[in-house]
Amino acid sequence: MAVRKPPITTREYWAPGHAACAGCGCATALRLATKAFSEAMEEKYGDPNAFAIAQATGCMEVVSAVFPYTAWKAPWLHVAFENAAAAASGVEAAWKKVGRKGKILAIGGDGGTADIGMQALSGMLERWHNVVYLMYDNEAYMNTGIQRSSSTPYGAWTTTSPPGKYSIGEDKPKKWVALIAAAHQVPYVATASIGNPFDFVKKMKKAAKVDGPAFVQVQCTCPTGWKSPLEKGVEIARLAIETGVWPLFEIENGDIWNIKIQAPGGGAKVKREGGRVVAIEFKKPIEEYLKLQGRFKHLFKQPEAIDVMREQIKAMWRTIGVEVTLPKPEE
Amino acid sequence: MPIRKVMKANEAAAWAAKLAKPKVIAAFPITPSTLVPEKISEFVADGELDAEFIKVESEHSAISACVGASAAGVRTFTATASQGLALMHEILFIAAGMRLPIVIAVGNRALSAPINIWNDWQDTISERDTGWLQFYAENNQEALDLILIAYKVAENEKVLLPAMVGFDAFILTHTVEPVEIPDQELVDEFLGEYEPKYAYLDPARPVTQGTLAFPAHYMEARYTVWEANENARKVIDEAFAEFEKKFGRKYQKIEEYRTDDAEIIFVTMGSLAGTVKEYVDHLREQGIKVGVAKMTVYRPFPIEEVRALAKKAKVLALLEKNVTFSVGGALFQDFSRALINESEKPKIVDFILGLGGRDVTFKDLDEALAIAQKALNGEAVDEVNWIGLRKEIL
Ligand SMILES: Cc1ncc(C[n+]2csc(CCOP(=O)(O)OP(=O)(O)O)c2C)c(N)n1
Ligand code: SF4
Numbered sequence: 001m002a003v004r005k006p007p008i009t010t011r012e013y014w015a016p017g018h019a020a021c022a023g024c025g026c027a028t029a030l031r032l033a034t035k036a037f038s039e040a041m042e043e044k045y046g047d048p049n050a051f052a053i054a055q056a057t058g059c060m061e062v063v064s065a066v067f068p069y070t071a072w073k074a075p076w077l078h079v080a081f082e083n084a085a086a087a088a089s090g091v092e093a094a095w096k097k098v099g100r101k102g103k104i105l106a107i108g109g110d111g112g113t114a115d116i117g118m119q120a121l122s123g124m125l126e127r128w129h130n131v132v133y134l135m136y137d138n139e140a141y142m143n144t145g146i147q148r149s150s151s152t153p154y155g156a157w158t159t160t161s162p163p164g165k166y167s168i169g170e171d172k173p174k175k176w177v178a179l180i181a182a183a184h185q186v187p188y189v190a191t192a193s194i195g196n197p198f199d200f201v202k203k204m205k206k207a208a209k210v211d212g213p214a215f216v217q218v219q220c221t222c223p224t225g226w227k228s229p230l231e232k233g234v235e236i237a238r239l240a241i242e243t244g245v246w247p248l249f250e251i252e253n254g255d256i257w258n259i260k261i262q263a264p265g266g267g268a269k270v271k272r273e274g275g276r277v278v279a280i281e282f283k284k285p286i287e288e289y290l291k292l293q294g295r296f297k298h299l300f301k302q303p304e305a306i307d308v309m310r311e312q313i314k315a316m317w318r319t320i321g322v323e324v325t326l327p328k329p330e331e
Numbered sequence: 332m333p334i335r336k337v338m339k340a341n342e343a344a345a346w347a348a349k350l351a352k353p354k355v356i357a358a359f360p361i362t363p364s365t366l367v368p369e370k371i372s373e374f375v376a377d378g379e380l381d382a383e384f385i386k387v388e389s390e391h392s393a394i395s396a397c398v399g400a401s402a403a404g405v406r407t408f409t410a411t412a413s414q415g416l417a418l419m420h421e422i423l424f425i426a427a428g429m430r431l432p433i434v435i436a437v438g439n440r441a442l443s444a445p446i447n448i449w450n451d452w453q454d455t456i457s458e459r460d461t462g463w464l465q466f467y468a469e470n471n472q473e474a475l476d477l478i479l480i481a482y483k484v485a486e487n488e489k490v491l492l493p494a495m496v497g498f499d500a501f502i503l504t505h506t507v508e509p510v511e512i513p514d515q516e517l518v519d520e521f522l523g524e525y526e527p528k529y530a531y532l533d534p535a536r537p538v539t540q541g542t543l544a545f546p547a548h549y550m551e552a553r554y555t556v557w558e559a560n561e562n563a564r565k566v567i568d569e570a571f572a573e574f575e576k577k578f579g580r581k582y583q584k585i586e587e588y589r590t591d592d593a594e595i596i597f598v599t600m601g602s603l604a605g606t607v608k609e610y611v612d613h614l615r616e617q618g619i620k621v622g623v624a625k626m627t628v629y630r631p632f633p634i635e636e637v638r639a640l641a642k643k644a645k646v647l648a649l650l651e652k653n654v655t656f657s658v659g660g661a662l663f664q665d666f667s668r669a670l671i672n673e674s675e676k677p678k679i680v681d682f683i684l685g686l687g688g689r690d691v692t693f694k695d696l697d698e699a700l701a702i703a704q705k706a707l708n709g710e711a712v713d714e715v716n717w718i719g720l721r722k723e724i725l
Binding site (some may be wrong): 047049050051053054065066067068070072073074075076077078079080082083084085087088089090091093094095096097100102119120122123126127135208209217 | 354355357382383385386387388389391392395396397398399400401402403405407422425511531532533534535537538539540541542543544545548552706
């Protein structure tokens with residue numbers, strides 16, 4: 001009898017028993033990322049285990065490595081909040097020197113990457129270390145209790161961007177670290193989402209297989225910080241793609257002019273010129289994404305704030321060369 | 332055959348690194364130790380040192396990369412000073428807590444503000460509670476030797492702690508002196524390969540390093556750093572003895588000079604010891620009974636040696652290029668701790684001098700001596716004295 005091959009390896013590196021909240025999208029992302037890495041290492045080096053992880057302080061670190069336990073079935077190192085990329089540089093250099101084949105996976109949250117870890121990340125990319133940096137973007141500092149980061153989107157409630165009489169919540173547009181990483185002209189940069197796990201796995205594998213530095217920014221949901229239903233993580237992440245909030249793209253060899261934008265699904269109409277996506281007409285309003293999350297609840301009392309958000313999203317797409325139309329919900 | 336070359340302490344440190352054969356070096360330039368990574372890059376460029384040299388974007392990343400490499404099981408090296416060391420501060424605790432035997436060469440320099448590139452010991456002194464071993468060199472030869480010894484001690488299984496070796500900014504970093512470069516084969520014998528027992532990132536035997544510890548475990552983890560520092564006392568003596576046997580140069584945690592019948596002993600560190608030795612020779616000619624004790628090892632603090640020293644003198648005059656605000660100098664604190672419960676103890680008088688590259692002259696030392704002599708005669712003196720202070724510009 002023919003046995004169907006599972007779509008991804010059954011090997012586990014991020015083992016059950018970690019202490020993440022129920023429904024944590026970031027835990028899903030790490031599990032998929034390490035599986036993808038393992039497959040890539042098997043294909044590239046013939047050894048599925050040929051990797052080590054250097055991880056920044058943050059939720060995914062504190063929930064996975066509480067002495068005397070560990071959720072990690074791969075060599076794993078945590079040093080501090082801002083230096084996953086620098087620590088990974090050191091591990092990579094050591095492996096190179098002792099002739100150990102394999103690749104280093106650096107992992108950081110949005111805080112440890114977009115804010116305090118930005119310098120170390122830039123240094124690691126620029127020095128061309130053979131490291132994949134995975135930024136799991138839950139769009140706030142969750143480990144310290146949901147404070148805003150520069151990757152927090154406009155309008156979101158956090159404990160340091162509370163809506164109030166004089167505040168709409170977070171009042172700055174999201175910083176897109178993937179584009180900053182691409183400016184280093186590294187071999188591979190991508191955005192991904194747990195809302196499209198197959199695409200995420202494909203990209204992680206690609207990142208793991210290039211020679212040189214790669215950067216992947218994956219949106220992953222955090223029911224605790226987003227005040228969203230535990231079971232709806234993947235659905236919410238998919239809505240982010242389908243409403244235009246979260247673009248999926250790849251940039252290879254730093255060629256920002258040749259950015260590969262992916263069709264979002266959800267009925268969106270994509271216009272291409274010479275194979276290249278130049279315009280997207282989204283069918284689902286961003287409200288569908290927003291309304292499942294308590295962090296945006298206050299915006300529904302001020303719909304003009306959601307319009308500001310729409311304009312910011314359009315501007316972000318324009319930066320990557322795509323004109324988008326974002327519908328308003330039908331009255 | 333060892334060769335003798337005339338070189339600066341920075342070059343001596345680079346030579347020491349070359350001889351120790353670290354596999355990963357990560358460094359970022361800062362005056363006065365810039366020449367260390369420069370010289371090492373030449374060694375690497377010429378194939379004289381077979382190492383990965385990571386030209387990091389900051390000292391924070393330099394030490395972080397060293398932690399990464401050391402956690403992956405290889406010998407590492409870096410060099411820095413002053414603000415650079417301060418930028419490493421957070422990771423210094425982590426390196427010690429993770430028991431990684433990284434070695435740093437530090438060109439001892441003052442800290443901002445005001446910005447000042449010249450010598451004092453405030454940079455390394457400020458890191459005395461990180462768990463790192465600390466050695467201080469009197470001259471360029473010692474800078475080289477102590478780095479080799481630092482590796483030997485740091486990598487000892489009973490220790491497994493990182494170590495820093497300080498040598499004074501400009502006074503040593505930029506001053507040429509003859510230095511004997513030991514034979515590579517002898518150094519290889521002395522140090523051996525670094526074979527980590529616990530720290531490795533090997534997919535064949537995955538380990539988790541740098542975990543979170545709850546209150547149930549944190550204190551024990553900190554205690555092991557304490558214990559390792561305690562163990563280092565003996566290991567350092569053994570390393571000194573072995574070094575002497577192999578290379579003929581003798582080191583002691585506290586080196587004494589003309590202390591045998593001394594009534595006043597000046598205690599100091601680094602290059603200042605050289606100045607004070609000359610000063611003592613000059614006093615001895617006048618029949619004044621003084622001696623010098625040089626702290627070669629500052630962490631672990633050599634408590635027993637300090638107690639033995641204290642038995643010899645009536646006054647211990649501490650000459651310190653650092654400040655622990657509202658207390659005095661760091662040595663003053665440490666000496667007080669070592670002697671507080673001794674039944675018979677000398678008077679301790681603290682002198683803060685030479686900060687930010689201010690020259691320490693015989694005139695300054697005369698000033699200190701006069702105060703120490705008052706103390707010797709039973710007169711009341713200030714416990715903490717700033718020497719060479721230009722009161723007129725205050
Ligand atoms: C130098 C330093 N500053 C602050 C902290 C406290 N801290 C630990 S984790 C964290 C936030 C982590 O946020 P992020 O990187 O987004 O990851 P998440 O917790 O959301 O997974 C902060 C502020 C720290 N550990 N180190
Ligand atoms: S707070 Fe959010 S990111 Fe952190 S473990 Fe819980 S769900 Fe995951």
